[in-house]
Amino acid sequence: MTTRTVVSGTANDRWLAADRARMWEDAEVVGVERRAAAALLRLRLVEVPDLLPGQYYLVRLAVDAPPGVVEQAYSLCSSPYPRSTEVEIAVREVPGGRVSPLLARQVEVGDLLQVRGPFGFLTWTEHDGGPLGLVGAGTGVAPLVSIVRYASARRLAVPMTLLCSSRDRMTALLVDELEALARVLPWFKLVHTYTRNAHDPSARYRRRIDADMLAEVFETQEHTPRPTLYYVAGPGDMVIATRSMLGSLGVVDDVIYSEDHA
Ligand SMILES: Cc1cc2nc3c(=O)[nH]c(=O)nc-3n(C[C@H](O)[C@H](O)[C@H](O)COP(=O)(O)OP(=O)(O)OC[C@H]3O[C@@H](n4cnc5c(N)ncnc54)[C@H](O)[C@@H]3O)c2cc1C
Numbered sequence: 001m002t003t004r005t006v007v008s009g010t011a012n013d014r015w016l017a018a019d020r021a022r023m024w025e026d027a028e029v030v031g032v033e034r035r036a037a038a039a040l041l042r043l044r045l046v047e048v049p050d051l052l053p054g055q056y057y058l059v060r061l062a063v064d065a066p067p068g069v070v071e072q073a074y075s076l077c078s079s080p081y082p083r084s085t086e087v088e089i090a091v092r093e094v095p096g097g098r099v100s101p102l103l104a105r106q107v108e109v110g111d112l113l114q115v116r117g118p119f120g121f122l123t124w125t126e127h128d129g130g131p132l133g134l135v136g137a138g139t140g141v142a143p144l145v146s147i148v149r150y151a152s153a154r155r156l157a158v159p160m161t162l163l164c165s166s167r168d169r170m171t172a173l174l175v176d177e178l179e180a181l182a183r184v185l186p187w188f189k190l191v192h193t194y195t196r197n198a199h200d201p202s203a204r205y206r207r208r209i210d211a212d213m214l215a216e217v218f219e220t221q222e223h224t225p226r227p228t229l230y231y232v233a234g235p236g237d238m239v240i241a242t243r244s245m246l247g248s249l250g251v252v253d254d255v256i257y258s259e260d261h262a
Helices: 100-106 138-153 175-184 211-219 236-248
Strands: 025-034 039-044 056-062 069-075 086-091 112-119 132-137 160-166 188-194 229-234 256-260
Touching (some): 132 138, 132 211, 138 188, 211 236, 229 236
Antiparallel strands (some): 025 039, 025 112, 039 086
């Protein structure tokens, strides 16, 4: 028997697959904002979840192609504080993908999505300490945004520097929100590197992340405390390379937390 937890009277169950083991909960899409970099989906869960900043949910859709159902991971970019039934994910369309084009283009307010979570260990709270060195590429920026938003919402003032690698400003995830936070939070620094735009003055760097960049951003800034913890998220090759480069700068592996997004 299929379970259905319809959250509102207008909800649309077209994406729901059979869930005989009752492992999934239904979340209602209550907000959709389609941007060039990603679609921001606001989901309303049935109950207030126990979340840590940086965690992700699995999203499962019924699809036309065999086996008829497919699931993918999406990081929460919202702050888990104050506690709420609503969470936000940022979905970047992968051309030819099974799930992301549907989430990015076709899902609408009122649709129900099956979700499961939270999962993930790329998490931070005030009990973990700091300062933090955050390195994100592509959608790997999303869990780091959740951490910065959480610290802001709790007024924690733990120094954090986010090095954000994107192709260009158009594809930089949540760029306006991050820049707004950097303007008002004296403890938060945002550094962009754009790999495909050699002219944009809003980026400090215009190349892929390398060891010199990591050293300049995190290790040799005179007035910024050196991070005691690093959080790295993005494509697998970027994560491996960044861990290795941080190692070459003398950062021990134990203080580097990372998550692959592909
Ligand atoms: C822990 C975790 C957190 C994640 N968080 C986010 C997030 O916040 N936002 C987000 O948009 N995505 C996120 N992802 C990626 C997401 O789970 C999917 O992999 C992505 O949306 C593609 O799914 P798809 O079904 O559209 O593509 P698929 O049907 O799985 O893949 C289609 C084709 O694209 C290739 N491909 C798959 N993923 C990527 C990629 N990311 N970039 C380039 N090519 C790819 C595949 O090799 C395949 O050839 C996360 C992944 C993980 C593991």
